[in-house]
Amino acid sequence: MINYIIIKLQKKTVISSVKKPTVRPIFPFTAIVGQEEMKLALILNVIDPKIGGVMIMGDRGTGKSTTIRAIADLLPEIPVVSNDSFNSHPSDIDLMGDQVKEAVDKQEDITLSYIKVPMVDLPLGATEDRLCGTIDIEKALTEGVKSFEPGLLAKANRGILYVDEVNLLDDHLVDILLDSAASGWNTVEREGISIRHPARFVLVGSGNPEEGELRPQLLDRFGMHAEIRTVKDPALRVKIVEERSKFDEDPTLCIAENKDNQELLKEQIIAAQEKLLSVEMDYEFRVKISEVCSELDVDGLRGDIVTNRAAKAFAAYQGHDRVTLEDIQTIITLSLRHRLRKDPLESIDSGQKVQKVFEKIFTDVIN
Template sequence: MRGRRAEGGRSRSRSSGVVALFSSGGRLRQRTTTLRPSSRPAAQATTKAVAEAGESSTTATRRAFPFTRVVQQEDMKLGLLLNVIDQRIGGLLVMGDRGTGKSVVVRAVIDLLPEIEMVVGDSFNSSPTDPRLMSKEVREAVQRGEEVKTRKAKTPLVELPLGATEDRVCGTLDVESALQSGSKAFSPGLLGKANRGILYIDEVNLLDDSLVDVVLDAAAGGVNTVEREGISITHPASFIMIGTGNPEEGELRPQLLDRFGLYVEISTVADPDLRLQLALNRTAYDMNPDAFYESAAEEQEALRAKLLGAKKLVKDVKVGKDLRVKISTVCSLLDIDGIRGDMVVVRTAKAYAAFDGRTEVTDEDVGRVVGMCLGHRTRKDPLDPLGGVQKVNAVFKRIFADGLTYEDVRKMQEKSAPKSNKEAEEEDQGDEKKGRGGLKPGQWKGL
C-alpha cells in the first residue's frame, strides 16, 4: 500500500508538529504529528504545487456532471446524500473497480448543496452566527460587538492529493515572523479550507496512514490545532470526509475503517441497457456540458429542495426505545467493537427517514442502511463464506423479521460454530467407548 504513492511524498521535521484535538466520550483527546518546515525553498515549492492541485476543483469552469443523471450506484449516492443531511454520520468510504464513477458522483453532489454565508476575508469559511464554525479572529470580533461583512458562496469541495505533505494538509506557521514581529503568520491548509464543506480523498487506501489519522481526527472533532516552536494556532475544521479507492490496490487498516461512518462497495454496471445509457450520458456531457446540465436542471432542483427539507427535518426525527434495543442487539451479535456502530446506525436511519419526509424511524429504514453502517465494522473470518454486509443483513433479519431474541441467536451461533480441538477429542473418546473408534468416515463396522 505505501509503496504506490505519488512522487514528492512526505518529509518530516524533528522540530515541528501538528496536534488534532477531538472529542470522545466527553473528553478531549490529542494527536500529534510532525510537520515539514515551511522555511525551506523546496518545501515551499512542493506546497505551492500541491496547493494548486488541491484547489483545482474550486477554479474549474466546467459544470459538474448532474447527480441525477448518474446511472445505478444507488448505495453510493444514498450514502453521500445521508451525510449531507446529517454530518455527524461520519463520512463515507467507497471502494470499487476503476471507472465506476466514484469521483464523478462525489464532485456531482456538491452542486446539490445550498450556498452558505461566510465572513468576508476569512480563510476558514467562518460562519457569522455559529461560534463553533468561527475562527478565533471572527469570534473575538463578534464578541466585541463589531459588525462583520458576509457573502454567499458555494459549499467548498476540497480535494486532498495523494502526494500532499502534512504541512499542506494541516497548515503552516511562519516562525520567523512570529518571533520578530509577534504576529502569528499562519497559512491555512486543506483542513481549514474544507471547513463547512466536503474534503475528498481519492485513492485513500494509498494515502499515508499518519495523514489519514490526522484528517479523521479533525473530522471527528471539528477542530485542527497547529503547534510549532511553542506557537499554537487553532481553527475550525468541520467537514464531511469522503474517501474512495480501489480494493485491488490495498485496503485500509480496520482501525481506520471504523472511523468512516458509512462504507459502500460498488462494481461495474453489468446490464447492457444501463451500460448503454451510461455511455450516452457521458458522451452528451463531454460534447456540451452546459446543455447536458440544463437538460437535468428540473430534476436537480427537485432533489436539491428535497435535500434541504430533510436537513431541516432531521432534528425532529424520533427513534423508539424498542428499535434502539434491536439495533444494539444486532451490533452485539456481530461483535462490533465499541458503540460507534450503534450511534451511526441510529443517525443514518434518522437521516433516511427525514429524506423520505417522515419524523419516525421504522424497521424498514434501519434495514435499508444497516449494511453500509456495520458491514466494514465486522470482524473478518477467512473461513466465513459471508461478507461483512451479508453477515449484517442475516443477523438483522433474525432480530427484526424473525423476532428472535439475543439469547436465541447466540444459541444458534454456538450450535453452528466449528468444534474446538478439545470438543473433537472428547467426541472421539466417546466413540471409542461405544466401539466405533478407529473407523474411517462412512465406514460401517457391522452388526
C-alpha cells in the same frame, strides 16, 4: 502589407472579445445512472455530517470521483464571514474561527458573503504542513511577524474533503484526518504559535480494494462504507455511456436538461436537514439495533451511534416523522459492513451477513 496587419489586428480583437466560461462544468448528480448505494451514503452524510463520512470502495472507472464532485456542486450556497480563511459561520460558534468569535463577542459589524460548499481534494503526495497549515515564512521574513498559513483542513471547513485512493495515503495523515473529522477542530503548534480552528467537513475516501485495504481501526472511523461494482447489465451500461457522451459533447445542454431534477433533489436535502432534529426513533428499534451490533461482534459503540444517526437522516430524507423498519433496513448494511471482523474462511459477504442478522433480530417486527 498595411492591410494585412489591420486584418490581423481586427481578428485578434474579435478573438479576445469572445467570453469563455471561467467555471468548469460539473456532471449533474441526478444524471448519474446506477450506484445507488454510493449516492445514498453521500446524501445522508450531507443531511447529517455527524454520521462521520463515507468510505467508497470499488472497481476502477465506476464514477466514484464524478459522483463526489457532483454532490458538492448540487448543494446550496452557504453564508460565510467575508475574507475569513476558515469559512466561518456568522452565528454558529462551533463553526467560526477565534478572530470571528472575538468580533462577534465585541458586537462588531461582520460582512457576509455566500459561497458554494467547499470541495477540497487531498492529493496523495500532500505533506502534514499542507494538510494542517504552517507558518507563513514570506510574511515572517518581510514583515517580521509570525503568521499562520491555513492548510487544506481550513479550506474544507463546512464542506467536503475528498481523498482518492485513501488506502494508499500515509497512515499518519489518515490519523490526522480522522481525528479532525471526529473532533471538528484542527490544532497546529508551530514555532511558538498555537492555532486552533474549526474543521467540520464530510470526509469522503475512495479506493480500489485490489490496491490494499485500510487498517480495521481506521476503517471503523468512517461512518459509512459503500461498495460499488462495475455494472453488468448491457442496457444500463449503454445508458451510462450515453449520459456521459451527452455531457462531453454539450455540458451546458446536459446541465439544463437536468436542472429541474437537480433543484428538486436540492430542496429535498434542505427539507431533510431542517426536519432532522424533529425525527424520533422508538426505544424498541434502538435496542434492536444494539442487539444487531452485539450479535455481529462489532467493537465499540460507533456502529450503534452511526446506525441510529443514519436511520434518522434517511427518515428525514423520506419525509417521515418517525424512523420506520424500512428506514433501518435500508441503511444498516452501509453503517455496519466495514466494522465486522473478517474471517478469510467465511464465504458469505459482509453485507449479506448484516442483513441476515438484521432479519433474525427484527423477526417479530417484520412479522
